[in-house]
Amino acid sequence: MRNKPFKTQEKRAPVDDFFVPELCQPEALLSMVLLAELLVLVLVLAEPMLPGFNWVRLALTSLFVQWIVLLSAALLCRLRPLMARWRAEVAGLFCCAIVVALTMICTLVADFYDLGGQLPRAGEVNLYLRHALISMIMSALLLRYFYLQSQWRRQEQAELRARIESLQARIRPHFLFNSLNSIASLVAIDPNKAEQAVLDLSDLFRASLAKPGSLVTWSDELALAQRYLSIEHYRLGERLQLQWEVADVPEDLPIPQLTLQPLLENALIYGIQPLVQGGLVRVEAHYLEGVFQLTVSNPYVEQDMPPSRGTHLALENIDARLAALFGSNASLSVERRDGRHYTRLRYPCARLTQEARAI
DSSP, rough: HHHHHHHHHHHHHHHHGGGSSSSTTTHHHHHHHHHHHHHHHHHHOOOOOOOOOOHHHHHHHHHHHHHHHHHHHHHHHHHHHHHHTTTTHHHHEEEHHHHHHHHHHHHHHHTTTTOOOOOGGGGGGHHHHHHHHHHHHHHHHHHHHHHHHHHHHHHHHHHHHHHHHHHHHHHHHHHHHHHHHHHHHHHTTTTHHHHHHHHHHHHHHHHHHHOOOOOOOOOOOOOOOOOHHHHHHHHHHGGEEEEEEEESSTTEEEEESSSHHHHHHHHHIIIIOOOSSSSEEEEEEETTEEEEEEEEEOOOOSSSOOOHHHHHHHHHHHHHHHHHHHGOEEEEEEEETTTTTEEEEEEEOOOOOOOOOOO
C-alpha cells in the first residue's frame, strides 16, 4: 500500500523538481538581467565600429532586450506550475515559443513607434527574422543550461541522501547494542524492570525505523530521546537527574534523526554512570534568528581511560551529517569548564517544515 503514492509521485514531478527555476526570485532575476546586458553589449559591438560610440543606440537596445527578459520571466514564472506537469521536451519548446512570441511583439511595438530609429520597409522582414533567431538561440541555450543544472542538482541530492543514509545506518546498531547492554544489567537486579525495558526498547526502535528520512521534526526527535531515557531510568534510578530547557523550540523544526539520543547516551555513560551519587544532565535548545542551537551538558569526571571509539564515532557521525545537510555553517563543538562537559551543535534552519525524505 505504501508503494502506490510513491509511484504517483514519480509520474508527476513536484514543481520544485522542475528544471526551469523560479524566475521571479531576486537572484534569478538579477542573473537574467546581467546576462541580457551582456547580450546587448555583444549585439552593439557586432555592428560596424564608428568613431563616436552611439550611446543612445546602446540604451535603446538595452531597454528593448530588458523588456523582453522581464516579460518572459514574469510569464514563465506564472506558468511554471502548469509546465511542471509536462515532459521536459514539451516544456522547453513551449518556453522557447513564449520568448520568441514576446520578442516579436516587442519588435512590432518598437517598429510601430520608431523606438529604434526609422526602419526601411525593405529590411523589415530581415529585422523580425533576426530578432526571432536571436531570441530562439539564446532561450534554447539558457534552457539547456537550466536543464543540465537541474540534473546536476538531482545527482548531488541523490549522492547526499545516500551518504546521510549510510551514516545513519552506522549509528543504529551502536544505539541498539548500548540499549541492550543497559537492559542486560537490569536482568539480575530486577527482572520485571528488565522486561518493561525490553518493551520500551521495542517501541523505541520501532519509532527510530518508522521515518527513515534524513530529517525529522524536533518533537519526534525529542520523543525518541525521552523513550531512551525511560530505559536508562530503570537502570540508574534517582542517580539520573534531568533538566530540560527546550520550550522555545518550534515542534516542526527539522533536525537530523538520531542526533539528541547519542548526545544523551554519551552524557550518561561518561558523566552519570561513573558517579556513585549520579548527577544532572541538562538539555538546552534554542531557535533564534534562523539558527538552531542544542547543548547537552553533564558532570565532568576525570578518567584515566580515554573516551571509547564509540563516543568518537557518534560525535563524528553527527558532525558529518550536519555538514552534509546544512553545509559549512553547521558546527559541533565540545568543551569542559566549571566541572561540566558541554557538547553543543548549531546549524542554520530558515524553514520550519518537515523535510524528511523517503528512502
